[in-house]
Amino acid sequence: MIGSDAGWQPVPYLACPLALEALNGQLYEVAEKVWIVPGLKVAQAADYDVMRGEETQLLGAWQLMPAECYVMPGTHCKWVQVQNGVVRQFATAMTGELHHLLLNHSLLGQQLPAQFPDEASFALGIEKGLNQPALLSGLFSARAARVLGSLAATSVSDYLSGLLIGAEVATFSERYRASRVVLVGEHSLNARYQQAMAARGLAVSCCSGEAAFSFGYSEDD
């Protein structure tokens, strides 16, 4: 991110709660006609979180599809609570990164053949994740079930994906007391989340992440 401390020029985070419309007035001019959109932060009690980049997409999604809870799936999935156009709080789930780590660097992924889509294993993972969102207790099942012959070696990726997404949906939908959410992401990832959210009884609308970003970007102008 060009506005991060490893980027072009550090731009301070704006604290939540923050009115989304206020983002327009807070652009950070780093050169003539060059602005950086600041990121958002949560820093209250022992609760810390940051986002940088997603806020532009969020602004667009909010204009396109007003709602109280946005979920932006990805490497670091963001759950954002909005009330009357004000971002009250948000939280990051490292779901995508964990899936990558577990599959590529942990015992769960060792000696795996090429992975294939497996709807049934994905659904089984979702069910377990929704029921046992305390992730530490379920992860190793991806190894044990394989060793014991109950999970195909080519389906570990989809099982883990379901497990992680299920745990995420259970955890954050409860924390934000969300019953309706807008998913902002690319189509196939939205579809994965939608399945877990439907199983949890959430009402879901989908917004293309690309469309949201374009709209948010033009709103910034």
Next chain:
Amino acid sequence: MIGSDAGWQPVPYLACPLALEALNGQLYEVAEKVWIVPGLKVAQAADYDVMRGEETQLLGAWQLMPAECYVMPGTHCKWVQVQNGVVRQFATAMTGELHHLLLNHSLLGQQLPAQFPDEASFALGIEKGLNQPALLSGLFSARAARVLGSLAATSVSDYLSGLLIGAEVATFSERYRASRVVLVGEHSLNARYQQAMAARGLAVSCCSGEAAFSFGYSEDD
């Protein structure tokens, strides 16, 4: 493990519930005067788990310090429920491996300096982990708190260690309804778990992992 499918000779897992004393009669003779101790498995409903190696240690610990709940910290921490000498069930928490993965392969560990012991950050992590055992919701705080200046870059390891151990203790002590546990491991790791367990109100006794193994091994003879 020499008895695993990647080892010397595959030895089948014994299913729980299993009487610990029965282990003696179930040694697997692979050559003259050479026996392999079989591992244990849980395979019921959608619940799968395996252990191989720890069962010998468990046998020793049970002889040395009879109890109903054993916790064996490590890369893959085992929680074992024993009733009247019968292993009812057990579960694996990938706590140690996750700590390694997050610190060495994830964004949380990127650009970190050498890590130093930090009691306060460890305790803060324990508190957060005990309160929010749904791990996905807390992990990213190790990044955000550092970026926002609230967690020293040299203390991320101890904070994460507390967070993971706290989440594990909250999750499994509730599942096994444990109020007293015997920790079986090496001294410094036992001490970490003991701190989290004390904060949770568990009564804890410690057993040296090495002593338990030696005793269990001699029991096998």
